[in-house]
Amino acid sequence: MDSSSIEQLSINTIRTLSMDGVQAANSGHPGTPMALAPVTYVLWNEFLRFDPAQPELPNRDRFVLSCGHASMLLYATLHLAGVAQSSSDADVAPRPAISLEDIRNFRQLDSPCAGHPEHGEVSGIEMTTGPLGQGVATSVGMAIAGNWFSARYDRSDQTLFGFDTYVICSDGDLMEGIGCEAASMAGHLGLSNLCWIYDDNNITIEGECDLAYSEDVATKYQSLGWSTVTVDDANDLTAIRAAFEQFKSTNDKPTLIILKSIIGFGSPNKANSHAAHGAPLGEDEVALTKQTYGWPVEPKFFIPEGVIEDFQSGIGARGQILSEQFQNELAAYTTANPTEAAELEAIWQGTLPANWEEGIPCFPEDAKGLATRVSSGQVLNSLAENYPWMLGGSADLAPSNMTMLNFDDAGEFSLENRGGRNFHFGIREHSMAAICNGMSLSGLRSYCATFFIFTDYLRPALRLSSIMRQGVVYVMTHDSIGLGEDGPTHQPVSQLAACRALPELLVFRPADANEVAQSYHALVRHPHQPSMLVLTRQALPTLCREQYGSASGVHQGAYTLKDCDGEPQVLLLGTGSEVGLCLAAQETLAAEGIAARVVSMPCWELFEEQDVAYRNDILPPQVTARVGVEAGLRMGWDRYIGVDGQFVGMEGFGASAPADELFKHFGITTAHVITAAKEAIENSLR
Ligand SMILES: Cc1ncc(C[n+]2csc(CCOP(=O)(O)OP(=O)(O)O)c2C)c(N)n1
Numbered sequence: 280m281d282s283s284s285i286e287q288l289s290i291n292t293i294r295t296l297s298m299d300g301v302q303a304a305n306s307g308h309p310g311t312p313m314a315l316a317p318v319t320y321v322l323w324n325e326f327l328r329f330d331p332a333q334p335e336l337p338n339r340d341r342f343v344l345s346c347g348h349a350s351m352l353l354y355a356t357l358h359l360a361g362v363a364q365s366s367s368d369a370d371v372a373p374r375p376a377i378s379l380e381d382i383r384n385f386r387q388l389d390s391p392c393a394g395h396p397e398h399g400e401v402s403g404i405e406m407t408t409g410p411l412g413q414g415v416a417t418s419v420g421m422a423i424a425g426n427w428f429s430a431r432y433d434r435s436d437q438t439l440f441g442f443d444t445y446v447i448c449s450d451g452d453l454m455e456g457i458g459c460e461a462a463s464m465a466g467h468l469g470l471s472n473l474c475w476i477y478d479d480n481n482i483t484i485e486g487e488c489d490l491a492y493s494e495d496v497a498t499k500y501q502s503l504g505w506s507t508v509t510v511d512d513a514n515d516l517t518a519i520r521a522a523f524e525q526f527k528s529t530n531d532k533p534t535l536i537i538l539k540s541i542i543g544f545g546s547p548n549k550a551n552s553h554a555a556h557g558a559p560l561g562e563d564e565v566a567l568t569k570q571t572y573g574w575p576v577e578p579k580f581f582i583p584e585g586v587i588e589d590f591q592s593g594i595g596a597r598g599q600i601l602s603e604q605f606q607n608e609l610a611a612y613t614t615a616n617p618t619e620a621a622e623l624e625a626i627w628q629g630t631l632p633a634n635w636e637e638g639i640p641c642f643p644e645d646a647k648g649l650a651t652r653v654s655s656g657q658v659l660n661s662l663a664e665n666y667p668w669m670l671g672g673s674a675d676l677a678p679s680n681m682t683m684l685n686f687d688d689a690g691e692f693s694l695e696n697r698g699g700r701n702f703h704f705g706i707r708e709h710s711m712a713a714i715c716n717g718m719s720l721s722g723l724r725s726y727c728a729t730f731f732i733f734t735d736y737l738r739p740a741l742r743l744s745s746i747m748r749q750g751v752v753y754v755m756t757h758d759s760i761g762l763g764e765d766g767p768t769h770q771p772v773s774q775l776a777a778c779r780a781l782p783e784l785l786v787f788r789p790a791d792a793n794e795v796a797q798s799y800h801a802l803v804r805h806p807h808q809p810s811m812l813v814l815t816r817q818a819l820p821t822l823c824r825e826q827y828g829s830a831s832g833v834h835q836g837a838y839t840l841k842d843c844d845g846e847p848q849v850l851l852l853g854t855g856s857e858v859g860l861c862l863a864a865q866e867t868l869a870a871e872g873i874a875a876r877v878v879s880m881p882c883w884e885l886f887e888e889q890d891v892a893y894r895n896d897i898l899p900p901q902v903t904a905r906v907g908v909e910a911g912l913r914m915g916w917d918r919y920i921g922v923d924g925q926f927v928g929m930e931g932f933g934a935s936a937p938a939d940e941l942f943k944h945f946g947i948t949t950a951h952v953i954t955a956a957k958e959a960i961e962n963s964l965r
Pocket residue numbers: 311346348349409410411412449450451452455478480482483484542556
């Protein structure tokens with residue numbers, strides 16, 4: 280058998296496994312894997328630096344299937360390439376990441392072959408994809424990380440890093456705004472280690488692309504600072520190889536390979552039609568297509584002899600050499616650079632630097648106080664100084680978000696300085712968050728920042744941080760009507776409820792500088808959850824912690840900040856800037872002989888993780904008179920104050936005026952908290 284036919288056999292195996300998987304599930308997307316099998320084959324078997332036996336090798340090339348609907352393409356390839364499931368437990372017998380049985384069970388509950396690729400399920404799935412545009416944008420973060428690792432750790436005579444990131448993407452990925460944001464960023468930064476393969480098939484779900492998409496993609500990407508190369512026929516392996524060679528030899532720009540393909544290639548009745556996009560071909564059409572490929576109709580999930588060996592002698596053999604080289608280089612590197620090697624080990628193991636807590640400040644009592652965005656800036660700086668792989672930036676709001684790292688050597692990441700730790704993401708919130716996901720997936724502790732209102736602009740990527748359990752830190756300032764004159768377009772009212780609704784996300788709304796410090800403390804200890812700091816523009820007093828409960832209560836999510844004598848008649852529950860109103864109200868109530876307890880609730884999610892004894896201790900169930908105080912909407916608060924509980928907050932959008940006036944205008948005042956407390960007590964006695 281000559282090599283062209285073994286190539287063809289391997290390619291057609293990817294195709295037929297994909298068709299059979301979709302047919303067995305009776306749902307899925309067969310057409311795109313059928314079209315993209317050749318490019319995927321060439322990439323994996325001839326170019327990708329990836330060891331199937333060591334799929335977590337730190338300097339592996341990354342492969343992202345941005346058009347996640349084509350998931351069978353990835354599963355078939357992982358199976359044929361023999362990618363092993365990595366395990367930290369040496370006693371666990373080696374097993375494939377994706378078995379043939381898994382493929383047979385495509386889209387079923389017990390199979391890692393989910394409808395769309397899910398990171399964390401098995402080795403070889405670098406990220407979760409499915410929402411179009413996320414993969415391409417996240418890949419920019421991976422490419423940045425590759426550069427950053429090289430700049431920080433490689434030495435002129437010792438190179439550990441230098442990995443490339445490859446992405447397969449579709450019309451939808453490039454149509455999405457986030458795709459364009461990310462491409463603009465990658466072009467600006469000249470990320471020559473990034474290669475997107477664009478499946479130019481002129482098909483989307485509704486029909487041909489020209490229904491909605493008619494731009495000249497090559498020219499567009501060139502103007503974004505990319506190198507482009509067009510492959511006119513997705514089955515032309517020679518042209519595909521040449522395109523990858525061109526990528527490898529381009530050292531100043533990212534590369535877009537525009538691959539003209541035919542969706543459902545080989546299917547006599549469905550090729551080149553949107554009918555091949557998102558539905559099984561049907562048993563009859565599968566049979567006809569297999570005949571076109573010269574393939575037996577039965578058995579299904581057929582892997583001809585020689586195909587597994589073909590991958591073993593391609594990616595398998597190259598991968599083994601890569602792993603061996605890496606281990607040798609790492610050994611020499613560790614001898615020469617023990618400190619850096621220890622850092623790398625911590626990154627790879629997911630542990631923290633030994634002295635990470637050392638610099639975190641403790642803020643003295645101060646009636647004037649600090650905006651929590653200001654204390655956040657100080658804490659972030661002191662933390663990042665001892666946490667060398669913590670890095671990030673803002674979407675053009677660093678002076679407002681206070682996220683600039685100011686210590687010596689922090690530097691700014693740019694074309695010239697690949698080791699910088701301050702990022703200028705530009706006004707691209709959505710891709711900023713996705714890029715941070717990519718950096719996090721590469722082992723870095725990334726953070727990003729913007730105004731809290733613009734979480735709406737990055738939410739799909741935030742959601743992926745959560746689904747992928749990445750510890751990205753979101754520093755969100757200007758958290759309420761307290762931002763004042765910018766008015767309702769900039770004043771978040773629904774965002775706290777919306778962010779708390781996201782599973783896995785830890786939302787912190789600290790009440791003073793020491794709660795800010797403790798919030799950072801807590802979030803660092805949760806590396807597998809994204810966290811969000813919701814911070815004020817306006818100054819908040821730094822509380823005297825001898826008079827009040829310790830700010831370390833943040834770790835429990837909610838804690839008694841100021842208790843009364845004996846059992847409380849009413850609980851005043853607040854977060855952030857409104858905690859001060861609760862404290863002031865409590866004093867007045869106490870003078871009137873009413874016992875109120877003030878509970879600061881900076882992180883609901885951590886509170887919910889506490890045992891029932893703790894939760895009942897802080898919020899005694901028998902005390903039903905409760906007031907929630909927060910300059911946002913009530914949604915979610917019923918859980919703590921009850922459906923009949925009193926709430927002091929917002930009921931709709933804000934307004935443009937100085938902050939003090941707005942708090943009065945919307946009735947978020949001490950006086951209102953006092954009235955609400957009395958009403959709550961009255962209601963509880965009825
Ligand atoms: C953000 C987002 N919007 C919508 C969808 C639903 N969807 C899945 S594939 C697709 C478009 C398919 O066209 P294309 O991206 O060109 O993929 P192809 O069919 O060519 O593989 C859409 C709208 C999605 N997955 N993500």
